[in-house]
Structure formats: structure tokens, C-alpha cells
Amino acid sequence: MMSLQPALIRVHSEDTVAVALRPIAAGEQVALGAEHFTAAVAIPQGHKLALTTHAPGDTVRKYGQPIGRATAAIARGDHVHTHNLATALAGELTYAPGSHGEVAPTQVNTTHWRGYLRSDGRAATRNEIWVLPTVGCVGLTAEQIAREATVRHANLIAAGRIDGIHAFSHPHGCSQLGDDLAGTRAVLAGLAANPNAAGVLVLGLGCESNQIDELLTLVPENARGKLATLSSQSAGDELAEAAALIDTMVARAATAERVDLPLSALVVGLKCGGSDGFSGLTANPLLGRFAETLAGAGGTPVLTEIPEIFGAEQALLSRSINAQVFDAAAGLINRFKRYYLDQGLPVSENPSPGNLAGGITTLEEKSLGAVQKAGHVALCSVIDYGQSAKPGGLVLLEAPGNDAISSTALAAAGATMVLFTTGRGTPLGFPVPTVKVASNHQLAANKPHWIDFDAAMALDDGQRATDAAFLARLVAIASGEKTAAERHGQRAIAIWRRGVTL
Incomplete structure (x- = not known):
């Protein structure tokens, strides 16, 4: 029997998998456009269903990009996850400037917020x-x-x-x-x-x-x-x-x-933690569209979590504004890979158990979803851990993926807000207002004392209405309205330790 409720979403026309918008029962027939599929086994919400057959070694695609290789034969309608898909990432790479790094156009935005203008x-x-x-x-x-x-x-x-x-x-x-x-x-x-x-x-x-x-x-x-x-x-x-x-x-x-201050006065950190299969569909693209609005108005979005760029770095690198920025970003990414390799660890030592449970299988898949937080903003500068962000345009900051360490680094770089997307949920906040953005309705409904905005409304109300509601929420928070983390006293820092202890 055919389900009447939407069950699948295909992110890109070249994808060989689709994402389950709700739990799909074993044997259930579901539709995607004119095509019909029968789920071979139960597929949890946020997990992947195969749209085509794959032989062992075949590339599996999501977001229009490779997310790994099949480790076993995959039939149409199969559940695609850790039992039949593995990363294809290795070590350091030689990057070359490309032409496929689409850059968002400059936007005229007259939005104002109410903040404190410091003497500097x-x-x-x-x-x-x-x-x-x-x-x-x-x-x-x-x-x-x-x-x-x-x-x-x-x-x-x-x-x-x-x-x-x-x-x-x-x-x-x-x-x-x-x-x-x-x-x-x-x-x-x-x-x-x-x-x-x-x-x-x-x-x-x-x-x-x-x-x-x-x-x-x-x-x-x-x-x-x-x-x-x-x-x-x-x-x-x-x-x-x-x-x-x-x-x-x-x-x-x-x-x-x-x-009254213009949007250009904001420095905003972009962060994800406890991601799930919806993070790259709803919450991270929402941040990406806001980052385009912010940067287009002259403001400063700051992207970090370097290991969660591995596998998705080429498009980001290709948006570098000049050769110096390109070289600095490529050097930072390879330096971080070397940090892993020098410890005897693979660069693909990710996703986390929570990511896996939420439907993310490989680091490529996690990274392709994570980098969407920066939208198509031009990459203007690269800074080391502990350095201050240069105003105007996207900044790439050196820091690991760890939530507390990277969020602390964003505050140290000068971010006065951190936008934190999550599919699994976390209560922790950081020195500056930490706006928790849920990727799915269930998390937003179950944890209103953690969550500030439900990005999954884009699946119901469309992007334009969701973007407008999100911008209004951010303006209110920037102007003094407390986040859930602030209301509950959730504030902490963490420092990145990289050496011996005496």
C-alpha cells in the first residue's frame, strides 16, 4: 500500500540515495516523484534509502557529491549505512583553485538590531x-x-x-x-x-x-x-x-x-554539534542562507571545525578571494590532517556515535552537510586558534570539531553570537549567546528548554518564511532576548590542549 505522507527527500538530482523524512517500515512502499520504492528493511528517520543499485566499490552520492564507497552490494530500496558504506578519505591532498566555488551575490539588507557600540x-x-x-x-x-x-x-x-x-x-x-x-x-x-x-x-x-x-x-x-x-x-x-x-x-x-546598529556590525560564529541526517537538509542550510545575508550586508560569519570540512573542502577553497587566502586555507586543512596522522589516527576518525545513530555514515557526508553553514559566501580570511576575526566576509578559524573547544575559539575570535545547529540536542552554552537550532521537529518539541529555533519548519513553510522568522529571532536575541542556554545558566569554556603535561 502506498503511503500518502512524504517519506523521502532527494537533496540533489545526481544523488544515489534519499533521506527518510520519517521512519519507514520494512516492506513499506514509498514514492519519490514518479518513482516508487519498497524498503528492504526498516529505515529510521534521517537515514538513507538507496535509489539505485550499487556494486561493491561503487561511489555513493548525496548532496551531489561522493560520500564514500559501497562495501557490499546495495539493492534499490536498501538501507545505506555503516554496514554497506565506508569513507574514501585518506590523508593530505594537493588542492588546486577551481571554478566550481559558487559565490553568493552581495545583498542589500537594511535590518537593524540594538546593541552596544564599544570605544574600539x-x-x-x-x-x-x-x-x-x-x-x-x-x-x-x-x-x-x-x-x-x-x-x-x-x-x-x-x-x-x-x-x-x-x-x-x-x-x-x-x-x-x-x-x-x-x-x-x-x-x-x-x-x-x-x-x-x-x-x-x-x-x-x-x-x-x-x-x-x-x-x-x-x-x-x-x-x-x-x-x-x-x-x-x-x-x-x-x-x-x-x-x-x-x-x-x-x-x-x-x-x-x-x-541601533546595522547587520554589518555583527560577528557570528557558525557551529554544529550532535548532527543527524536532517542537519544538512534543514538547519545547516538555514545558517548558510543567513551567512550569505550577513556577509552580503558587510557582516562577519566565522566558520571553524576544520576536521568537519574534510571531504567537502574543495568548493570552500574555490571561493577564496585570492591566492593568499586559498593557500592559507589549504595549508590549514592539510596541517590539521597531519595533526591526526602524526597521532597514528585516520583523518576520517568521525562521525561520532550520536551522528551515526542520527543517520550520518561517513565523514564526507558529515562534512558536506556541515560546510553548508557558510552557504556560498566568499572566503575572505584564515586565522589561527586564538586570533581575532578580520571584519567583513567569511573567516575560517583553526579549531577542532569539539563543541566546547570550537565554540570557545569562536568567542575568542570576537564572535558576539554563536549559531549552533543540532539534530540530537545539547544543553551547553558558551561565553556569548548560543542560539540552538534544531534540525528536526521532534527535538524542538521535546527539548524547548534547549532549543531556540526549529529549522525543520522549512520543510513545512518553505525557505523564505523560515529565513524571515530566523532573522527576526536572531535580531531579538542580538538585541537582548536571552537564549535557552542563557536562561538556564549554561555557560562554559574549554581550551584546546595539544602538548605534554609537566
Whole structure:
């Protein structure tokens, strides 16, 4: 019996698989256009059904691109997943500029939002005080300082004069050497410079490797005026001295006012985590269309998660604005592959168990869905971990796929919002407003305390209505409306460790 409900979607005309829009029972007949298919076995939502036969070794295509090779014979109507599909990725590659990197046209967008314009010309979506410990030894002290200051200034927070006082503890800053210590120092300096922090207390212990003075040299000079420092070992009562410093910052921050700002003033991080088979169909393309709007208006989208570009990098590289950007991006991708290979690991050591359960089979498939977060925006610059994003156009940032590490790196690069797509769901938020975008209706319905927007509405209402609703939601959040993660106190950072521990 033929089902009346849509069951399949084919992303690209050249695809040899389709995605199940709902669970399909074994033996169920489903239609895709004029073609009819009988599911050989039960196919979970988000998983793939074969549209054609494949012999062992044949290329399987989704998004119009190869996502791996068949490891067994695949019949029409079969479930295509880990039992019959494997990655074709190997190691480093030599890339060449190509002509197939379609670039989105510049868009005229007059959308405004209400934010804080800082003295260095950058715009903030929040007006907060941050406590950043240089070392894990004073992480709990930093949290105590922020907690007590929040109580003291509860009236100002309730009145919206400041948006909050937060500490971001971590276990690093000592027993590190060389580039590993430099990375910790760079990302903390980047966080200290983030415009969402109107004032920052840099709290040290005193004897740590990550000395305050050396950290401060990495903070841009035009951001140092909002900083205060305290060495706990040198202080008398470090809690009392910290409280006095925080109180001064709060008094200064409370005078700031939100003003109308253009879309071009936004720096927005693009992130995905806990992806499923719908992520590349709904949520990531939604971010891609927003990234095109943002970049077209002169704003700055920032893409990271370098391992989740492997297998989809050529189209991104081909959108480089010049040879220098192309070479920098290609070098970063191969350098990250070498990072894996030097540890004796394959570059395809992905997807995660949650990705697999959600229907993603290979890293190529995950990457082809993930890079859609950047739409067809021209690639304008490439920056290392801990560096600041250059304004205007797409920025590629060095960081791994790990949610907490890459989201922290986005905030350190200057992002004042992070757009985080997910098909499986996660409650965690990061230093700047973290907008959780669900790829499917079920997640949005089951976890409203995690999710800020349901991208699957595009399957019902169409792209234009969904894009307009999403932009309105982002403007509201940029202008002060709290995200689900903010409402529930979900804020954290994580630092990328790459060296030995003493």
C-alpha cells in the first residue's frame, strides 16, 4: 500500500540515495516523484534509502557529491549505512583553485538590531562583566567572585543595566610548555577582548606558567582599558580586592546604552554539534542562507571545525578571494590532517556515535552537510586558534570539531553570537549567546528548554518564511532576548590542549 505522507527527500538530482523524512517500515512502499520504492528493511528517520543499485566499490552520492564507497552490494530500496558504506578519505591532498566555488551575490539588507557600540568601534550583543582565571588553581575562586558579585548587583541586572557577571573556569594555565601554553594564553586573551565583556577581571594565582603580564601582551591595546588584574598570592584578601575591582567595572558598564546598529556590525560564529541526517537538509542550510545575508550586508560569519570540512573542502577553497587566502586555507586543512596522522589516527576518525545513530555514515557526508553553514559566501580570511576575526566576509578559524573547544575559539575570535545547529540536542552554552537550532521537529518539541529555533519548519513553510522568522529571532536575541542556554545558566569554556603535561 502506498503511503500518502512524504517519506523521502532527494537533496540533489545526481544523488544515489534519499533521506527518510520519517521512519519507514520494512516492506513499506514509498514514492519519490514518479518513482516508487519498497524498503528492504526498516529505515529510521534521517537515514538513507538507496535509489539505485550499487556494486561493491561503487561511489555513493548525496548532496551531489561522493560520500564514500559501497562495501557490499546495495539493492534499490536498501538501507545505506555503516554496514554497506565506508569513507574514501585518506590523508593530505594537493588542492588546486577551481571554478566550481559558487559565490553568493552581495545583498542589500537594511535590518537593524540594538546593541552596544564599544570605544574600539566593535559592537556587542551583551553588556557583561567576566572573570577569567589564568590557571585552574583559581577557577573556583573566580566562580565565587562572580557569584557574590551577582548577588550584590542583582538590582542592576534585573533592571537590564548590565546583562550579567560570569566566571569562566578551566583546568589549564600551568604544567604547559611551548605552543600548548601559547594556545591557552592566546584564547584567554581573545576572550578578554570580546566586546560582549564590558569589563574583565583577569585573576591569577601568582606562580603559574600563564603569567598575567605575558597574557596581557596578547590583548589588543584598544581593549586593555576594560581590564583589571589580580594576583591571588600577592593580594591580602583576594576576595575583597576582587569585589572592589568588579564593583568599579559594574558602575562603568551600567552607563552603557543599546543603540541601533546595522547587520554589518555583527560577528557570528557558525557551529554544529550532535548532527543527524536532517542537519544538512534543514538547519545547516538555514545558517548558510543567513551567512550569505550577513556577509552580503558587510557582516562577519566565522566558520571553524576544520576536521568537519574534510571531504567537502574543495568548493570552500574555490571561493577564496585570492591566492593568499586559498593557500592559507589549504595549508590549514592539510596541517590539521597531519595533526591526526602524526597521532597514528585516520583523518576520517568521525562521525561520532550520536551522528551515526542520527543517520550520518561517513565523514564526507558529515562534512558536506556541515560546510553548508557558510552557504556560498566568499572566503575572505584564515586565522589561527586564538586570533581575532578580520571584519567583513567569511573567516575560517583553526579549531577542532569539539563543541566546547570550537565554540570557545569562536568567542575568542570576537564572535558576539554563536549559531549552533543540532539534530540530537545539547544543553551547553558558551561565553556569548548560543542560539540552538534544531534540525528536526521532534527535538524542538521535546527539548524547548534547549532549543531556540526549529529549522525543520522549512520543510513545512518553505525557505523564505523560515529565513524571515530566523532573522527576526536572531535580531531579538542580538538585541537582548536571552537564549535557552542563557536562561538556564549554561555557560562554559574549554581550551584546546595539544602538548605534554609537566
